[in-house]
Amino acid sequence: RHKENINAVGVIQFSDVHFNELVELEHNKYDFKIASARCKYFVDKAIKYFKAFGVTNVLVALSGDLLNSDRRLDELLSMATNRSKATFLAVDILQQVIIHLNQHFNVNVVSVTGNESRIRQEWGWSKMLASDNYDFTIHNTLKYLFKDTDISFIESDPSEAVVNIAGQNLLI
Numbered sequence: 001r002h003k004e005n006i007n008a009v010g011v012i013q014f015s016d017v018h019f020n021e022l023v024e025l026e027h028n029k030y031d032f033k034i035a036s037a038r039c040k041y042f043v044d045k046a047i048k049y050f051k052a053f054g055v056t057n058v059l060v061a062l063s064g065d066l067l068n069s070d071r072r073l074d075e076l077l078s079m080a081t082n083r084s085k086a087t088f089l090a091v092d093i094l095q096q097v098i099i100h101l102n103q104h105f106n107v108n109v110v111s112v113t114g115n116e117s118r119i120r121q122e123w124g125w126s127k128m129l130a131s132d133n134y135d136f137t138i139h140n141t142l143k144y145l146f147k148d149t150d151i152s153f154i155e156s157d158p159s160e161a162v163v164n165i166a167g168q169n170l171l172i
Helices: 032-052 073-077 083-102 134-145
Strands: 009-014 023-025 028-030 057-062 106-111 162-165 168-171
Touching: 009 032, 009 083, 028 032, 032 083, 057 083, 057 134, 057 162, 083 106, 083 134, 106 134
Parallel strands: 009 057, 057 106
Antiparallel strands: 023 028, 162 168
């Protein structure tokens, strides 16, 4: 466990990363390899920033739309793989993110679901419908993978969470 400093807390947010999206334009490319490289770059920058400010505790906020939608034809045609495979690729990338951060900080993870990662065509924000979502699946798979570690997963409503960070409430 890292030395405690409750006054210095870092928050790193992953939102709308749409891991399964495939972009193959001349001027813009995106797939799992590029997403993974961007996440590493983002985390490396955050680590430097957090260390500069004496951060010892980090909240990883997964705020939805980790996978892209497949409800419309153009979305189906721009998927890197099917959503079941994409779920495990997303878990792998985020697992690496969490491990990398945990090498330097105490890590807590909180998640809410987005509208793009829902499993069904119809959707709503009841707990039952909001949890029928790939974001929820990714969060709980990560929670299972880290169950025997010091990484904490914050339980919350799948559609919103309020987390107290160093005396401040943060709405996810």
